[in-house]
Amino acid sequence: MERDAGQGKLARLLKGARQPPIPVTLPGGVRVLMRSLSRADIQECLGGAIARFSSLGIPYDSPFLVDHLQDELLNQMLYRALRDPDDPERTAAGDASELRDHLVAARAGRPIRPVRRRVRRR
Numbered sequence: 001m002e003r004d005a006g007q008g009k010l011a012r013l014l015k016g017a018r019q020p021p022i023p024v025t026l027p028g029g030v031r032v033l034m035r036s037l038s039r040a041d042i043q044e045c046l047g048g049a050i051a052r053f054s055s056l057g058i059p060y061d062s063p064f065l066v067d068h069l070q071d072e073l074l075n076q077m078l079y080r081a082l083r084d085p086d087d088p089e090r091t092a093a094g095d096a097s098e099l100r101d102h103l104v105a106a107r108a109g110r111p112i113r114p115v116r117r118r119v120r121r122r
């Protein structure tokens with residue numbers, strides 16, 4: 001049985017079945033489109049997040065960097081999902097670093113408070 005140009009039946013049936021991007025308005029009134037990401041897209045996002053830390057000379061497998069790795073993964077996902085409303089084939093940002101420069105970390109500005117344990121005296 002021959003395959004059509006290396007694609008299986010499922011790939012041929014689902015070709016072009018991706019949901020259309022939806023319009024969203026970002027803070028400041030900026031209008032963009034947001035498209036869904038495939039599993040392959042998300043794997044590329046993880047590769048981009050790891051590459052970011054590697055380029056900075058930071059070991060990405062450090063347990064202390066889990067939150068930062070998740071933040072960068074989200075940045076990579078937003079970069080790929082946000083689209084230019086005039087041309088949905090183009091990303092809204094030129095690259096992930098352009099988008100990163102305009103995002104504010106959710107944890108920024110929150111003071112770190114020490115954990116105080118109550119000691120019962122008898």
